[in-house]
Each structure stands twice: as structure tokens, then as C-alpha cells.
Amino acid sequence: MTHFTQKIPHALSIVTLALLAACGGGGGGSGGGLGFIPPASNGGGDPPAAASTTLSGTAATGAAFASAALTVFDQTGAKVCEVKTSAEGTYTCTLPAGTKAPLVIQAVRDDLTLYSTTASAATGTTNVTPLTTIVVAQLSPNGDPSQLAAAIQADAGAVTAGSIGDRVAKLLAALQPLLSALDASIDPMSGEFQANGTGQDRVLDAINVSVRPDGAASNIEITVKALPAGEDSPPVSIVFRSGDATLPTLPAVDAAALASPPTPAMVQALLDRINACYALPIGQRVDSPIEADGNAYGSAVNVVAPACRTLFVGDDPANFVSAGAPVGRVSSGARRSFESLFRFGPTNLKHDRGNFEYFHANGDIALTFRWTDVLGNTDNDAINAKIVDGALKLTGNTHTYRAAVRPQLEKKDYLKHQNLVFHSVGYAVSIDNVRDGNGDPILSKVVATTASLPGRELVLVPKAGLNTLVLTPDGTAGSALNSALWRMSARYLDPAQPGSPSDFENANLFASPFYSDDDLRKVPDQTVWKLEFFRADGATPNVVQYVRTFSRVPTVAEAVQTPMVELMPALRAEMLAESLGSARGIVFGAPTPSEPNNVDFSADGDLDGWTVPAGALAPTSFGVFGRAPGPGGARFSETVAVRSTARKAMVYCQPVGGSDTHCVPAGNSSWQYAQGVSISTFSFAARTARQVDVRKNFEVWTVTLP
Numbered sequence: 001m002t003h004f005t006q007k008i009p010h011a012l013s014i015v016t017l018a019l020l021a022a023c024g025g026g027g028g029g030s031g032g033g034l035g036f037i038p039p040a041s042n043g044g045g046d047p048p049a050a051a052s053t054t055l056s057g058t059a060a061t062g063a064a065f066a067s068a069a070l071t072v073f074d075q076t077g078a079k080v081c082e083v084k085t086s087a088e089g090t091y092t093c094t095l096p097a098g099t100k101a102p103l104v105i106q107a108v109r110d111d112l113t114l115y116s117t118t119a120s121a122a123t124g125t126t127n128v129t130p131l132t133t134i135v136v137a138q139l140s141p142n143g144d145p146s147q148l149a150a151a152i153q154a155d156a157g158a159v160t161a162g163s164i165g166d167r168v169a170k171l172l173a174a175l176q177p178l179l180s181a182l183d184a185s186i187d188p189m190s191g192e193f194q195a196n197g198t199g200q201d202r203v204l205d206a207i208n209v210s211v212r213p214d215g216a217a218s219n220i221e222i223t224v225k226a227l228p229a230g231e232d233s234p235p236v237s238i239v240f241r242s243g244d245a246t247l248p249t250l251p252a253v254d255a256a257a258l259a260s261p262p263t264p265a266m267v268q269a270l271l272d273r274i275n276a277c278y279a280l281p282i283g284q285r286v287d288s289p290i291e292a293d294g295n296a297y298g299s300a301v302n303v304v305a306p307a308c309r310t311l312f313v314g315d316d317p318a319n320f321v322s323a324g325a326p327v328g329r330v331s332s333g334a335r336r337s338f339e340s341l342f343r344f345g346p347t348n349l350k351h352d353r354g355n356f357e358y359f360h361a362n363g364d365i366a367l368t369f370r371w372t373d374v375l376g377n378t379d380n381d382a383i384n385a386k387i388v389d390g391a392l393k394l395t396g397n398t399h400t401y402r403a404a405v406r407p408q409l410e411k412k413d414y415l416k417h418q419n420l421v422f423h424s425v426g427y428a429v430s431i432d433n434v435r436d437g438n439g440d441p442i443l444s445k446v447v448a449t450t451a452s453l454p455g456r457e458l459v460l461v462p463k464a465g466l467n468t469l470v471l472t473p474d475g476t477a478g479s480a481l482n483s484a485l486w487r488m489s490a491r492y493l494d495p496a497q498p499g500s501p502s503d504f505e506n507a508n509l510f511a512s513p514f515y516s517d518d519d520l521r522k523v524p525d526q527t528v529w530k531l532e533f534f535r536a537d538g539a540t541p542n543v544v545q546y547v548r549t550f551s552r553v554p555t556v557a558e559a560v561q562t563p564m565v566e567l568m569p570a571l572r573a574e575m576l577a578e579s580l581g582s583a584r585g586i587v588f589g590a591p592t593p594s595e596p597n598n599v600d601f602s603a604d605g606d607l608d609g610w611t612v613p614a615g616a617l618a619p620t621s622f623g624v625f626g627r628a629p630g631p632g633g634a635r636f637s638e639t640v641a642v643r644s645t646a647r648k649a650m651v652y653c654q655p656v657g658g659s660d661t662h663c664v665p666a667g668n669s670s671w672q673y674a675q676g677v678s679i680s681t682f683s684f685a686a687r688t689a690r691q692v693d694v695r696k697n698f699e700v701w702t703v704t705l706p
Contacts, residue, residue: 058194062195071108091128115136142216280347312327380691410485517556584678
């Protein structure tokens with residue numbers, strides 16, 4: 001069998017970029033199937049419609065839920081309508097004669113699913129929004145909105161006009177402080193509205209909604225998009241379970257803090273302008289010389305196309321600086337903002353699925369968005385903008401260092417130890433290991449704290465060979481671990497496995513004791529983290545930055561239900577066979593001219609290496625982790641972007657500093673892995689629209705339990 005780590009390399013095209021957004025709240029259910037059971041006898045609901053009727057409404061999150069696949073299921077589980085929502089989020093369904101109520105409506109777009117229900121099959125209006133999704137979750141026996149249709153099949157009396165009305169009344173009571181501040185009165189289920197930023201849509205624009213099933217109930221959070229008094233101000237939100245008999249009421253909402261959000265028209269105009277910029281060939285976007293590889297180098301002044309310059313505040317990309325990085329692209333050194341303007345690959349990149357998430361204290365708007373390349377690959381990202389003379393313009397931030405805190409759920413699959421497979425949840429604190437001209441780190445440490453988790457302090461430090469800072473158990477450089485992921489809780493997949501993953505995963509930081517799922521449910525989506533940066537020179541003043549998350553850390557119960565990437569059986573067998581002879585994992589032998597030491601992550605015969613199950617996010621990055629040769633070999637990591645349509649990947653060695661020994665020359669100014677290098681972990685990552693990192697690791701090292 002050919003060693004999969006020594007196949008002849010092939011080119012890997014990578015398209016990268018980040019951009020923009022739109023108006024509206026979050027929300028949605030599990031996005032899975034409706035889990036139907038065989039039809040039951042009619043135990044309730046209205047009599048079947050004697051003639052065809054018309055069901056219509058608006059699907060919106062604030063922004064129109066455009067081009068969503070909308071399906072209506074009747075009491076028997078039959079699909080009685082399948083349509084696409086319009087660009088304005090509206091839909092119209094003609095229900096056939098004999099349609100039996102109650103009905104369940106499902107609207108699916110990408111990884112977001114909204115739900116609604118009605119107890120009548122008569123002609124009327126039924127909207128589909130994050131608020132109606134809450135109602136459906138509350139009516140579903142296990143809180144999972146995707147399972148309500150199955151519950152209705154078993155018992156049509158599970159949904160009645162009275163039960164719907166009761167849930168709606170309690171929900172509106174919980175929202176009353178917001179409704180009063182907006183001077184609004186709404187009917188979430190059947191009130192007619194348009195996704196234009198007025199009336200009922202203004203209420204949707206003012207909130208983010210999260211509905212997270214965990215197998216027993218849904219964990220629900222409603223957050224008001226109010227202008228915070230300061231960057232460290234906590235969010236205005238409520239958290240509850242779908243089965244709660246009473247709901248908490250939102251705190252008082254200051255009407256003055258409900259700044260006008262961007263309207264759908266503003267957002268669409270910005271997206272159109274962004275797409276117009278990237279529709280231009282690179283030679284029109286910038287006036288820099290085009291290199292042999294088709295790309296260019298330059299700075300903000302070299303961005304010359306009016307369609308691109310007018311995207312930024314002041315119609316000048318020089319005004320955009322994010323984490324100290326101006327617009328441009330350089331041949332070496334720190335990354336710059338909007339490097340994609342100087343690359344040919346992002347030409348004709350499309351931007352959509354924008355979402356207004358929250359306001360910064362200075363009035364800037366945090367936006368999430370999706371990009372799609374010419375091959376149909378997609379990814380999610382975020383950026384800031386502001387309203388200038390009635391239009392959205394891109395703006396950077398005042399941060400000095402590139403840093404982010406993101407919630408993460410992870411599954412570790414130990415190929416040699418299936419009894420040790422576990423899920424973990426926590427926060428990934430991503431901070432660049434910035435180096436000076438000599439290659440030495442300029443930061444001695446970074447301290448991360450949040451008022452949402454009082455008493456907790458995370459300390460990150462630089463570590464040789466790694467491009468990002470890592471966590472420490474005691475705050476000292478000598479105790480540096482191997483990752484920046486703080487695992488707040490973890491659970492074996494096998495309930496019979498005793499102990500905890502922290503018993504042997506001693507190179508990673510686990511909370512002690514673990515947070516319970518109940519603890520994690522109480523953490524707000526918009527968790528504010530304070531990051532204090534300490535310079536290695538001991539003289540430069542400390543810098544404090546605040547970052548605010550878009551979503552909270554998942555619970556372990558939520559993580560267990562999240563589908564993830566899987567290895568193809570052929571590659572799993574190859575990896576297991578090649579790792580059995582070494583406790584450290586897969587070890588490279590001596591390279592040859594025809595078989596250089598690169599990681600070709602595909603099954604023998606250049607077949608697919610992984611598969612993406614239904615409902616799972618396709619990975620957009622792939623990484624390898626291991627050690628340099630020798631008993632005390634330094635740890636290293638390499639990560640490459642992969643297309644969301646890819647099912648195999650190549651990784652080449654990337655030396656870090658002059659003393660790096662895990663890479664050796666491979667000719668033609670390229671590098672390969674040195675003989676004796678070991679790889680212990682292969683890691684896939686994806687990111688949801690709400691900026692939650694979903695990671696799946698395949699571990700090939702040998703675990704020795706204490």
C-alpha cells in the first residue's frame with residue numbers, strides 16, 4: 001500500500017476573503033429532517049378542508065429569508081406544499097382539498113431552518129420567523145422544532161389554536177419591554193408584514209434569537225441589539241428552556257439605545273457594491289504590477305477602481321485598518337486587510353446572507369456574512385460597517401492586535417482507542433504570535449477575562465514553532481500547553497468509559513471542575529471578553545482590547561447532536577495501519593525525489609479522504625499537528641484552507657524560524673517534512689454563520705491512561 005503521507009504533491013487552489021452583511025436577527029432550529037412516524041388516527045385539529053385553500057406569509061429574520069425551501073406538512077406528515085420564498089421572503093401555498101390541520105411549516109436555507117405552525121387549514125396568514133420557531137420549539141415534546149410534525153402525527157391534539165395562543169401570549173409578555181420601547185404591537189404568527197425594517201419587521205431587526213435543541217428541550221436566548229454604553233457592557237438578553245412554564249421578562253430597554261439598524265435596502269446596496277468590485281479583473285481593481293502567479297502586491301493607494309474604493313468610509317481604503325493591519329498585500333510579514341483585492345482567485349466572489357448582529361459602543365455595526373466563490377464553495381465571516389449619509393461603508397476597528405474569542409465544539413476520534421472518543425466544548429482564544437524582525441515574539445503574555453464567567457482568568461503565551469499563542473495552566477511561559485482552546489466541559493461518547501478526557505489530555509487546558517450543561521446554558525450569546533496584552537520588552541504599555549462573541553459556547557448535549565465530517569473507511573484503515581508501529585502517530589521515512597514527504601490526505605488511489613454527512617458543515621480548513629524528529633522534537637502545526645466542496649487535501653511543510661528542524665528543502669524553493677517527523681493529529685474545522693467553530697480531530701497517537 002502506498003504511504004498516504006508520501007504521495008507526489010498536486011496543486012491546491014485556495015480562494016480566501018472576508019466581507020459583509022445585512023439586516024436581521026438570528027435564530028433557527030436544528031436544520032434536520034422532521035423525523036416522521038407512521039400516520040396516526042385523527043385525534044384533533046380542524047376538519048379537513050373541503051376545497052383547496054391558500055396559505056401565505058412572510059419568512060424573515062428581520063432580513064427577508066429569501067430563496068429558502070419552504071415545505072408545509074399536514075397532520076398525516078404529507079407534504080402539501082413545496083415552494084421557494086421570494087426575494088422579499090414571502091410565500092404562497094395552495095393547499096389541496098382534504099388537507100388536515102394542524103400544519104407545520106419548515107423553511108430551510110443553508111444551515112438555518114425556521115419553523116412555524118397553524119391549527120387551521122383554512123385560507124390565512126402564517127409567518128415563519130425566529131419568534132415562530134420559538135413557539136414551535138415550545139410545542140414540541142422534546143423542544144426540538146424539527147420533531148413537532150412527528151408529534152402531531154402521533155396526536156393531532158398536540159397543537160391547537162389555544163396551545164399556540166398560550167405560547168404566543170407568554171412570549172409577547174417576555175418581549176414587552178422591547179415592544180414598549182419600540183411602541184410596537186405584533187402578531188408573530190399571523191400578522192401581515194413586510195421585511196422592510198418597519199412594523200413587525202422592526203422588532204425582528206432589534207433581536208437575535210437562538211434555539212438550540214439538546215435532546216431533552218431547546219435552549220432559547222433572545223438578545224436585544226441595543227447600543228451598548230461601552231465595549232464592556234453586558235448584553236440585554238433572556239435565557240430559558242422550551243419547556244419552562246413561565247418565561248423571564250427582558251430587562252428594561254432604553255428606547256434611545258435602539259439605534260436605527262441598517263435597512264434591507266442599505267444592506268442589499270452594499271452587497272451589490274461589494275460584488276461589483278470583485279466582478280472586476282485584478283488589473284482593474286489595483287494598479288500594482290501583476291506577478292507571474294497572477295497576483296499583485298501593494299497598499300491601499302494601489303486600489304484604484306471606484307467600485308472598490310467607495311466601499312470604504314471616506315471612499316478611501318486607507319481609512320480601513322483592522323487590528324493594526326491596513327489594506328494591502330505584502331510578500332512577507334504580517335497579514336494585511338483585504339488581501340483578496342490583490343489576488344486573482346477572488347474575482348467574481350459573491351457575498352450574501354448578511355446579518356446585522358450588534359452595535360459597537362461607537363455606533364459601528366457588527367455584521368456576519370457568507371461568501372461564495374466561482375466554484376460554489378462557501379464560508380462564513382464577519383466585519384464592521386457604519387452608516388454614512390444613508391449608506392453602509394466598511395470600517396475597521398481600533399484594535400492593535402489580531403485577536404478573537406470564538407465558541408467551539410469539538411469531537412476527538414481516537415483511531416486506536418474508540419472507547420476514548422469524546423466531545424468537548426469551550427472557547428478558542430485566537431491571538432497571533434507576532435514576531436519582530438529577528439523572529440522573536442513581541443508579546444510575553446495575554447490575559448483574557450469575562451464578567452460572564454467571574455473568577456476565571458486565561459493566560460496565553462508564545463511557544464516556539466507555533467504561529468498563535470497558547471494557554472497555560474498557571475500563567476507562566478514554562479507551563480505553555482499546545483493549544484488556545486479552553487475546554488469548559490467534556491464527555492466520553494461511551495457512557496461506560498470511566499474517568500475524564502482531562503486524565504490523559506494533559507497538554508490541553510480543561511476547566512476544573514467542568515462546567516455543567518446548566519452552567520453553560522446561562523452564558524449569554526454576546527459574551528464580552530477583555531484581552532490585556534503584555535509586551536516582551538517590559539517597557540511598552542499594556543494594551544486592552546474587548547471582543548464580543550456572536551454566540552455562546554454550546555452545551556455538551558448540543559454538541560453530541562451536531563453532525564460532523566467523517567473519514568472514508570479506506571483512509572481510516574490506512575491511517576490506523578500506518579500509526580500502529582509508533583506511539584507518536586504516523587512517522588515520515590526518508591523522502592525520495594518521486595515521493596517527497598508531504599501530507600496527501602486522500603485514500604490510496606487518490607480517492608476521497610472524507611465525507612460530509614447530511615446536516616454537517618463542510619470543513620473549510622484542515623490542519624496537521626505533530627513533532628519534529630528526535631525524542632524532544634518541538635511541536636508544530638500546519639493549517640491550509642480547503643474548499644467546502646473538497647474531499648481531500650495536501651499539506652506542505654512550513655518552516656517557522658531559522659532553528660526549525662521539522663522541515664527540510666525539497667528543491668525548487670519548496671519544503672518537505674524531515675525524516676523522523678511524526679504527525680499525531682489531523683484536524684478539520686468549519687465555522688457557522690454565528691461564528692461558532694466546529695472542529696473534528698482524528699488522533700493517531702497512542703494513549704496511555706494514568
